[in-house]
């Protein structure tokens with residue numbers, strides 16, 4: 001239970017601040033098996049991600065997966081690694097900096113905007129602790145997942161709650177549950193497609209590929225499937241695309257169970273075999289490029305489509321640092337800050353120190 005540092009005190013004189021914390025999934029520290037193993041161990045030990053009872057799952061995880069997958073995943077990470085690190089981390093860091101700038105221009109320069117990763121570093125508890133030490137008495141948590149899923153969004157909230165469960169004097173917390181239908185997010189996606197078409201012409205079909213989840217989670221009531229469909233419909237409408245010009249698919253299946261269908265790669269292979277010459281592929285569920293988009297889609301799926309007779313495969317990058325997207329994100333943040341914008345944050349107080357001072361001065365309680 002002593003996983004986290006003790007909470008920092010709010011000291012008198014520290015100016016009160018409102019914090020905004022972007023949280024993404026996280027990456028290993030390096031594209032090596034040694035770095036991928038602890039990352040995968042943490043990720044795949046999360047009961048929100050793998051919902052198999054621990055006595056059944058742990059021998060599989062420790063006996064098979066952690067002995068075989070790290071080297072294979074590391075080789076994939078190595079193909080997309082950037083000079084500054086994993087693409088997911090690099091983009092999340094840049095998005096944070098740009099968001100702080102946009103919010104600053106909207107008169108919110110004193111917001112403390114930071115980022116953390118659910119798995120790997122910097123961890124959610126470490127960043128929350130830093131934010132509290134810097135006077136954040138209110139914190140808006142922004143899981144960087146447009147579509148809510150228990151395995152992603154709820155897992156971030158679990159981690160925040162687990163951290164705060166060890167704190168006596170907690171900040172006020174709000175969070176963004178989803179933004180799958182936010183007009184600014186849909187408009188930025190649509191413009192990214194139009195920008196691509198302007199430079200490269202239009203393909204025969206636009207494939208919107210979302211990360212999959214086990215089919216069972218839909219049957220148990222997870223709204224993820226419906227939110228992916230809502231995003232795809234809104235995007236197709238914004239682009240004025242008739243039904244036969246686009247398709248939604250799910251990628252990144254993990255394990256042997258059935259996942260949400262149709263699967264991305266088999267769909268692309270079938271399209272190529274049926275004579276579709278050119279596809280444009282977009283991953284609207286990922287606000288930042290990462291292993292799953294740059295390796296699985298832009299490399300593996302391209303190869304699969306071309307090997308089955310397709311002629312042109314175009315990958316449309318994620319929103320990353322696009323101005324229209326960061327502007328939309330700043331709107332999402334402002335909407336959720338709501339009445340925090342008009343009420344000053346409570347002054348941070350180190351109550352333990354106040355009590356001691358009062359005692360010294362002769363107070364009896």
Ligand SMILES: C=CC1=C(C)c2cc3[nH]c(cc4nc(cc5[nH]c(cc1n2)c(C)c5CCC(=O)O)C(CCC(=O)O)=C4C)c(C)c3C=C
Pocket residue numbers: 025026027028043048049050069073086088145149151152211212213214252254285286289290291292
């Ligand atoms: C976009 C939302 C995501 C959902 C939903 C999601 C569910 C989910 N993922 C796994 C297993 C793995 N995912 C991996 C990588 C990965 N997943 C997401 C996003 C979602 N996952 C991202 C952004 C990434 C990329 C991370 C990066 O560093 O770039 C991996 C690790 C890589 C590998 O070894 O393949 C695994 C494993 C499950 C089981 C799941 C739902 C239950």
Ligand SMILES: [Fe+2]
Pocket residue numbers: 211252
């Ligand atoms: Fe994943």
Ligand SMILES: [Fe+2]
Pocket residue numbers: 252253291292296
């Ligand atoms: Fe994958």
